[in-house]
Amino acid sequence: MKRRLLLVIPLLVFIALAGLLYRGLSLDPSARDSALLARDFPAFSLSSLENPGASYDASLFKGEVTLVNVWGEWCPTCKQEMPQLLDLADRGVRLVGVDYKDSREKGRAFLEEFGNPFEVNLFDPEGELGFELGVYGAPETFLVDANGVIRYHHTGYITPEDVTETIMPEVRKWQ
Amino acid sequence: MAIRRLGLPAFSRHGTATLRVSFVFSILFSLALSLLAGLAANQAQAAVEVRDFDSPVTAERYRSLTDGLRCPKCENQAIGDSDSPVAKDMRERVAALLREGRSDREIQDFMVARFGDYVLYNPRLEDRTLLLWGLPAALVLLGGVLVALIVRRRRRASARALSAEERARLDALVNRHSDASGDH
Numbered sequence: 001m002k003r004r005l006l007l008v009i010p011l012l013v014f015i016a017l018a019g020l021l022y023r024g025l026s027l028d029p030s031a032r033d034s035a036l037l038a039r040d041f042p043a044f045s046l047s048s049l050e051n052p053g054a055s056y057d058a059s060l061f062k063g064e065v066t067l068v069n070v071w072g073e074w075c076p077t078c079k080q081e082m083p084q085l086l087d088l089a090d091r092g093v094r095l096v097g098v099d100y101k102d103s104r105e106k107g108r109a110f111l112e113e114f115g116n117p118f119e120v121n122l123f124d125p126e127g128e129l130g131f132e133l134g135v136y137g138a139p140e141t142f143l144v145d146a147n148g149v150i151r152y153h154h155t156g157y158i159t160p161e162d163v164t165e166t167i168m169p170e171v172r173k174w175q
Numbered sequence: 176m177a178i179r180r181l182g183l184p185a186f187s188r189h190g191t192a193t194l195r196v197s198f199v200f201s202i203l204f205s206l207a208l209s210l211l212a213g214l215a216a217n218q219a220q221a222a223v224e225v226r227d228f229d230s231p232v233t234a235e236r237y238r239s240l241t242d243g244l245r246c247p248k249c250e251n252q253a254i255g256d257s258d259s260p261v262a263k264d265m266r267e268r269v270a271a272l273l274r275e276g277r278s279d280r281e282i283q284d285f286m287v288a289r290f291g292d293y294v295l296y297n298p299r300l301e302d303r304t305l306l307l308w309g310l311p312a313a314l315v316l317l318g319g320v321l322v323a324l325i326v327r328r329r330r331r332a333s334a335r336a337l338s339a340e341e342r343a344r345l346d347a348l349v350n351r352h353s354d355a356s357g358d359h
Binding site: 029030035036127132133136 | 259261264
């Protein structure tokens with residue numbers, strides 16, 4: 001009887017392995033958590049896109065939950081996700097934009113054409129802040145809590161469903 | 176031998192000689208091809224950008240660092256041979272940090288702090304990666320123990336001597352058989 005039970009072990013191992021691999025099929029290989037989760041928003045000193053004279057640093061994020069969106073005029077997906085960002089602004093979320101690896105003219109033209117849901121747009125032409133944030137492609141979105149700590153990271157396109165199902169709950173969680 | 180097994184007509188002495196020559200030629204040809212491919216790969220890497228370091232040691236460290244860091248954008252390329260903009264930024268930063276005199280470990284830590292463990296092709300041995308590093312060794316060990324147990328059990332079973340009673344019964348059976356055959 002004991003020997004009979006031993007014979008079932010290979011079958012069990014096979015089922016476990018098949019289950020594991022089947023789960024792997026539906027995972028997104030490019031999805032991973034940001035290394036900055038639960039860390040302070042990195043230090044920076046950048047001017048505003050609209051106003052080159054105005055300079056900002058990380059104290060911009062103290063006191064209020066803020067959604068930071070990294071965008072660029074050269075990024076087609078950023079254009080597609082603007083309606084969702086405008087929607088988030090309408091829902092009362094404070095948004096700060098990072099105009100990543102762009103020129104002032106193109107960045108401003110982008111906001112004129114697609115709307116401006118951002119309270120402030122940080123101008124990051126060399127991608128310095130983007131590098132500190134571990135950004136490897138726009139759009140990327142970070143949720144920063146009232147203490148300036150990064151709490152949530154979204155890579156790529158924000159769908160209308162993401163707004164209601166993921167981002168709004170995260171915003172409320174940290175408010 | 177091999178030729179006959181393939182069902183080809185048997186070759187004369189002369190034929191085998193030509194075959195041998197063409198074999199040598201094909202080996203030389205593939206060697207030349209792989210050499211060319213290697214040259215092309217070197218050139219592709221050089222085409223990324225040329226960096227000057229004050230010592231060949233630093234240049235070698237730059238090469239090994241950029242080969243060991245994975246591009247966050249392109250899943251299966253090192254930053255050393257990726258055209259993606261983020262890989263270029265990372266290479267620049269590696270070069271800058273090397274010129275500042277930072278150690279390899281510091282440079283890797285710098286990248287991990289921004290882009291995550293993902294960028295290390297060679298994951299570090301930490302609490303979180305114990306399973307990753309330990310599982311293969313543990314499985315080999317488990318297999319070895321199982322094999323040893325099975326071998327020991329079999330050896331013990333076959334080597335166990337018969338008791339006096341068993342021996343007597345066996346003798347009786349053998350004798351009865353030979354007696355029976357002797358009768359016929």
